[in-house]
Amino acid sequence: MSLAKSYQPQSDPTSPEGAPTEPESANRFRFLTRSTSLYIFLIELGLLALFSLISPNFFSRANFTNIAWDTSETLLLAIGQTFVIITAGIDLSVGTILMLSGVAASWIMAEMAGTPAEIANGQHPHALLAILVGVPGGILVGLIAGALNGLLIARLRLPPFIVTLGTFSMAMGLGDLLSSAGAGGQPTIPPVPDLFTTSVGNGNLLFGLPTLVIFSGMAAVLAHLVLKHTLFGRRTFAVGSSFESSRLAGVPVVRQLILVYTFSGFMAGLTAIFDLARFHVTDIQGHNLDNLNAIAAVVIGGTSLFGGSGSISGTVIGAFIPVTLSYGFNVVGVSSFWQSVAIGAIIIGAVLIDQLRRRRLASVT
């Protein structure tokens, strides 16, 4: 903290006779934070308009529903990630924890729904019981993995980047092991009971939208309230703003960090359940880069990687951008490999904007 550099005699408010005016810098600061969400929202509208103009296939109800659907999954992961990044941390493990949770849930369901012969025939005599145990089981796996992240980071003071890179790899290996435990190294987890996909997943529409879209919308509203208006949210900001100051001020910093990473793992487990309900099986390879999409959503949404500032509303809009790009690229006929290139560039660009904003703020004071 460079106090000397920011010393500014002409606007000294410690002066007892000074009029209680609101300094310009406060307004400027609010304008900057407010404009971020608006800015991204305009970019998203621009992207939608652009792809719709290029291809008539893009501008369809089915396509927009799919975009909303995919965004919902990214958003659930990104909500947990927002809390983590506000603490000045990072969670690289969410994608593979999602995969591990999904494999665990479908494994539990397969074990409980019927005999191996019945399952092989696609029969699930005990489907309801299997779902009632499998769903919390899968979520619990995510929660435990997240708690492990939190314990390693907060108690042992290891860097979040390294810890979650490690658990990223561990969850991937464990998921592969669990899914290929049955036969000859081939993934053999059978699909979940149809009852599960029809009740939660695919076919089920609420107000014309998939259940998952509604659910993640509600989750976002709840997360927004928690972040902005509760003690849990305030502590999250405090830890990210200054760990040491918060500790000295009596904020339970270690516990807060553990809880935040546990929450992120919990959200990954929850996403796994919705992913299963939608696709019947967990895609073993398909979630490795989900962490990047979640981080992209958060960073595009204006949450600072340096910690201490961010919002769920930004994350909601930010989550649409990577998904819109991927659908847009498909429709326009650009190789999906370019998608990874584009996401990478967007993350770097968003961090650059964050840096510039911080520098401008520093020069304001």
Place this chain on the structure above:
Amino acid sequence: MAHAGEVSALVGDNGAGKSTLIKILSGALQHDGGEILLQGVPIRLTSPHQARELGIETVYQDLALAPSLDVASNLFLGREMRRRGILGALGFLDDAAMRKKAEEAMANLRVGLVSVRQPVLTLSGGQRQAIAVARATAWGKRIIIMDEPTAALGIRETDKVLRLIERIKESGIAVIMVSHSLPEVFEVADRITILRLGSTVRQMTRNEADMTEVVAFMTGAAGERTVERE
């Protein structure tokens, strides 16, 4: 060594143990010898939290503020007010009440006000210092410890902070202040304690002290006699 309604200054050369003593008194470090007496009763401080419970507040040299949080949140950091009723039980905060109290705290110290909703990182050095001091005075019931409260400030802001210290003293609270600047010490302190190489070499009141003598004790040029440290 510190008395209610008085300012006690700790002075000494680099490495004399000023900051260590401050950290012990604020609960951030534990002492391995000697005693801390609070109103004659020996106490053992195991955490900053415990020190605060006893009415001892510290303004750290780096201020210990959370830069991206606003002024009100910083004043209530670690002591947030919840709403009443069910919402409060769910952890919802009463931001309106905290802002109101923050405004009062700033007004009591006659800190001509910045908005309490303004993030601390947009404030100048003097403003930040004032907020750290306001936080300590809002909560400190007995002792306020200040580690180099003026080190990062310009002349005008230094003067403001010294006036703040005098007002705190007048409210009947004991102030312990560490400073490198002897002119400042002589301006506000009632008692001066000189530390050298981890021990107290001299305690005196301002009236009996003389600046060259203090410097002599600080540098070890005078006074081999070591007095008991309290």
